[in-house]
Amino acid sequence: MKAKKVARILIVEDDEDDYVIARDCLDVLDNYSFIIDWVSTPDDAITHLKSNVHDICLLDYQLGAYTGLTVLETASDMQCRTPIIMLTGQSDSVLDKAALDAGAVDFVVKSEFDSPRFSRAILYALARHEAEKERLERINIETKIRAKDRFLAHLSHELRTPLTSILGYTELLLENKEVAVGHSELNIILNNSQHLLSLLNDVLDLSKIAANKLELNPTNIYIDSFLTDILTLMQVSAIDKGIDLVISATTKLPERIHSDPTRLRQILINLIHNGIKFTETGGVEVYVSAHQEKTGKVSLEFKVVDTGTGIAQSELDNIFQPFEQVADIISRREIGAGLGLAISSELANKLGGSISVSSVIDEGSCFTLTLNLEVAESVEYFVPSFEQTKYTPNNKEIVSLTGKVLVVDDLLDIRKLVGHLVGSFGLEVDFASNGQEAIDKINLNAQGQAQYDAVIMDIHMPVLDGKKAIVKIRELGFEKPVVALTAATMKGVSDLLKSLGFNYVISKPVDKVLLNKLLAKALAANNPDSAKSISPKSTLATPKDGQRLPEQNILLVEDDYDAAEITKLLLESLNCKVKVAHTAQACLDILPTCAKWHKVLLDLHLPDGHGFELATEINNSFAIDEIVIVSGEEVSLANLQQYGCAKAVLKPLNRDKLTALFAQNLV
Template sequence: MLTKSARILLVEDDEDDYIIARDYLEELNEYNFEIDWVSTPDAALEQLESNQHDICLLDYQLGAQTGLTVLEKATVMQCRVPIIMLTGQSDNVLDKAALDAGAVDFIVKSELDSPRFARAIRYAIARQEVQQERLERINVETQSRSKDRFLAHLSHELRTPLTSILGYTELLLSSEKAKPVTNELNIILNNGKHLLSLLNDVLDLSKIAAKKLELALSTFNLNSFLVDIYTLMQVSANDKGIELTLTSSTPLPEEIHCDPTRLRQILINLIHNGIKFTDHGKVSVSVKAKIEGEICVLYFYVEDTGKGIPVLEIDKIFQPFEQIEDTISRKETGSGLGLAISSELAKKLGGGITAKSIEGEGSCFTLSISCQNVKDTALSNLSLERKVIGENNTSLKPLTGRVLVVDDVADIRMLIGHIVGTFGLNVDFAENGKQAVKKAVTSIEKGTPYNAILMDIHMPEMDGKEAVVEIRKQGVEQPILALTAANMKGVKENLQTLGFDDVISKPVDKMLLHRYLATVINSNVQTKPKENDLSSIIQTTNQDKYFMLVEDDMDAAEITKLLLESMGVIVDVAHSGRACRQLLHTRPKWHKILLDVHLPDENGLVLAKYIASQGNTTEIVIISGAEIGAAEIKSSGSSRALMKPLNKQKLQDLIA
C-alpha cells in the first residue's frame, strides 16, 4: 500500500499523553506522519497561523486555559487546518461547544486505540486535501484573470502608440511633401506593421490557451480571396527572385462559409515561411476541394524548394516559441509563434496542418479546413483574375454629418479626426468621458445631435464604459462606436450590453471605419427614448434601490456595477468578505446583496449566513460559476443563486 505523508500539530501539555498519542498515530500504517509537538496555547496559535499542517490534535485542558480559546482565536485568524479536540472524558456540552467553535471532530483520549480515532484522522486529512485542491483551483483561476487583465492592458498600451505610428506614417505617404523621404517612411511603416503582427501573435496564442478565441464566420468568394493572397505574397517572392504559383487540382466552390480573417492568417503564414526559407527555386500553392454532403473540405498544399527541415526537428515546429535555427545566429526574423498559432487556428476551422520535408530539398505543408458548403453554390476552376473588385481609397463614398471623436491621447484623437474628415464629415473632439457626456447632451438640447460618436474605452476622469452608460441615461440614442485594443472573447458583447452599438479595434482600419460610419449614419436613429423602453422604466422605478455587489474580480465587478447603474440602481462594491462586513452597516437597509461565493478571504455562503443574521437586507443573491445545491442556498440564508457570467437580461430579471 502506498503511504501518504501528513504533517500533524499535536497540542498537549502532558508529555505522557503526547507520547501515547504519538504511538497510536504511528500505528496508522497508511500514513507517514511528521509530528510537531507544542504545549502552550500561544505556541499552538503561532503554528496554526502559518497554515502549514494537515491536521491539528488539540487537548482541551491546557494549564489554566482551555482548547476552546485556541479554537476561537484560530477561527478569527482564518486558520485552514482541521482541528480535532482531545478530551479526558465524554461530555456532550463540551463536545457541542468544541464543534461550534470550529473543531471538525472530538475524541476521548481513551478512544485513541479505537477505529473511531483512525476514521477521524482519515476524514480530517481528506477534508484538508479537498480544501487544498479548492484553494489551488481558486489560485489558478485568479492567476488566469490576472493574466487576462495584464494582456488587455498590454494590448492597450502597445496598440495606442502603434496607432499613431502607422496612422501618421500612412498620412505622410499620401502627402506630396513626403516624396523625398518615401523610402524612409515605408521602412517605418513596414517595421510598425511587423511589430503589430508580433503583438497579435502573442495575444492570439494567449487567447487560444485561455480558450477565448472566437471565429467570425461569413460567406465570401473563394476565388477572389485566394487571388488577393496570391497578389500580396507575389511581391515578397519577386523581392527574393523566386517564383510563386497558385493552382487548383479540382474545381472549387465559388463561395464558402468560413472565417476569412483566420484562413487568410494561416495561408499567409505558410506561404511567407516558404518564401522566407527558399533562396532559389519556387513556392507552389495548390488547392483541392472535396465535397462531403453539406460539408466542403478544402486542402491547401504549400510546397517550397528551400533548405528543408531536419527529421529530428520537424515535430518541434508547431510548438510555441520554437525556431529551428539558433536565435543569435539565424538570419530570419519572427517570434516563433506563427506555425503554433496557425496549427491551433486550423483545428478551430475543423482541420489541421501537417508537414513533410527533406533536408536540402524543400518542404510541403498541408492545410485542411472543413466549412459548410454554401447551398447551391457553383463549382468553377480557379482563375487568377479577380471576380470581385475590392474597395480602395478612391472608391469611398463621401459621407455627410457630424461625428464626435473621444480619446484622451491627442495624437490618436487628431489622427482619427483627420481620417473621419477625409470622408467628408465634420468632426468635433472630446478629451475624456465627462467632456463627451456634456457635448453629447448639449448637442441634443441645441437640436444638432451628432450622427455618430467614436469613443475610446480607457480614459482618465471618466472612461468610455462609464460615459456610454451616462450618455444613454440622458436619452441620447445616436450610434456610439467603441474604439478599443482589447479584443478578447466577450469584450464586444459586454460593450454592446452597456450601450455601444459596435466595436472597432485599434489600430483603426480606414476602410472598416468608413464602412461602419456609412452604415450607422444612414440608419434612422431616434433621439428620444421610447415611452415603453424597458431601460427607461426600470431606471425611473429603481432610483432609490440600493444594491451591494461583493465580487473580488475587478473587471467583473466593474461591468456588473455599470450594468446595474444603467438600470437606475445605486450600487456599492466590496471586493472581499471583510470589506462587505464593513460596508454592511453603512446603510439601514439594502434591497439586494449580490454575493460571489468565492472570495479571497471568506466563503460566500458563510458570509451570507452572517449577513442574514444582521437583518438589514431584503434579499441575498449568491453569484457562482458552478451549480450550488438548493439546500446550501437555503441554509446560507440566501434566496437564490445566479450563474456567471451575469448579463443585462439576468440583472433586469433580478430587479423585476
C-alpha cells in the first residue's frame, strides 16, 4: 500500500463546530495525512503564518469583529508562502473577488465541506505549493552552484598569482649560472611548489568536471624527464615510510608524446600516492610500456603495483566514485576526502584512456592507466634510465624572437618575471601596471604602425582591468597580437576573452615554453606576410560592408557578475547603451528609468524569480520592443510565445551571436 504524503495545515476558525467538520472532511482525503494546527483569532493566525511552515491554510472570512481579509493582506505584506483558501458562510461573488485580489488562492463555501469541490480546492492548493517549493529549492541550488563557481574562480586566482612568482623565480635562480649554491634546496622548492599547484587543481577539478568546464592543454611531454620528476617528488613519501619506489620501462618508449602534462602528472601522482599510503612493507613499482595498435595509435600503459593491504572485491566497483574511501585497516589514519581516484578516472577518460584495478587482500593492488595516443613517425623509441639529475631548463623548444613587447600586470613580481621571460627570448620589453597605462603607451604614429609588436596583459587589474582595456585598445586601431594572462582556468574563459579582442590566452603560472610558442606564432618571426594571418579578426570592428547598428537601449538581466560584465562590453562594442540588473526586482526598478527600451536580454534563472514570470510582468507593465531569453538550455517556441518573448539565445554569448541578434537592425 502506497504511503500517504504528510501535509501540515493551519485552520483559522472561531466556530468549533465548523472546525470539527473541516477536520473530519480532511481526514477522509486520499493520499494525504494531515497535521492540523487550529487557531481562532487573527493575531494567532498571523503568528503562525510568519513561520512559513504550513503547506496550506484554511481561513474563515468572519473572525469575530474582524474579517479574514485583514489576515490575507498582512500575510501578503510579510511575503508568506503558505497558500490560503478563504472559507465563507455563503456564496458571495463580491467577497470572493475581494479574497482572490487580497492573495487567496481559492475560496470555499462551508456548505461544500463534504463535496468534491472542497477536496479539489485542497489538492490543487497543495499541488501548487509543492511545485512552488520545488521551484524555490531549484533556484536556491542554482544560486549556491553559481556562488561556488565564483568562489572557486576567486580561489584559483588568489592562489595561482603567488604560485606564479614562486615557480617562476625558482626556475630563474636554477637557470642562473652565477648561483653556485643552493641548487638542491631550490629543486625541493620547485618540486613542492609544482605539487602545491597540483593540489590546488585537485580542489578545483571535480567541480570543473561536474560542470563540464575542464579544459585540456596538450603539449609535448618528454617521457624520461617527465617520469623522473615524478619519481623524485614521490620518493620523499616512500622514504618516510621506509619502502621502495621504482619506475622502470618494460618495452622501448617513444621519446616524447603529445598530451596534457599537468593532467597526466596528476593521475600518476594520485595512483603512486595511494600505493605508498596503503603499503607498510615492500614497495611500489611503476612499469611503463608502449604497444603499437592496429589503428596506428600507440597504447601507453602505466602499471602501479604495490605490496599493500589490498582492496576487497566488494569495494572495487566503488573506489572510482567521488567521496568513496577504502578503509585504512593497518594505520587507521585519516585518508582524505576520497576524490583522488574519482578525479583520476575522469581525467583518464578526458585524455582518451582509462584506469582499471585488480587487487588481493593482504597481497597488494595493481592500478593500470592506459592511454591511446597519436605518436609521430619521426619520434624515436628508447629505453629510458629514469636517473634523477639536477634540474636543467627545457630549452629544446625555445626559439629566438625579435620585436618589442608591452607587458601589463599590476603586480610588480609578475611583471618582472614575465618581462624576464620575454627578454630571454631576445625581445625588447616595456612595462605598464594597469590597463589605462597600457592604453596611454599604445600610441599610433602617422603611418598607423604601432610601436609594440605584441602585448601581454593581465585580466584582473585596478584602475582599468584587462577586459575593458582590450576593448579600448582595439578601438584605438591597434591590430597587433594581444595575449591575455589569466589565473582563470574554467572552460569558456578563453572563448570569452577572444571574443573581446584577445588573440591568445595563457594561464598562470606561466609556462616558459608555451609563452615562447605563443609569441613566436603571434609575431610570426616578424614576417609581414605571416603576421597578416594571425592579426585579429576585427573582433570589435563594426559590421562589414559599411553596415552600422543604430544606438540601442538594452537592459541586460543576468545574475552572474562576470557573464554580465563581458556581455555588457560586447554589447557596447555594437553601439548599444547597456544597463545591467542582477535580479528580477532590480530589473523592474530600472525599467521605468528609460522611455524606450529596444531589447531586454533576460536570464531564465534569477535568484528572486524565474525569467518567464518576469517576462510576463514586463509585458503587462512596460512597452518593450523585444524580450530575448538567454539560457543555458534549449527553450521551446511554445514557451516563448506563451510568455511574450521574441526569441531565445543559448549561453555562452559571444559577439557573433549578439551581432546575429541585432542583424535585422543593421542599416
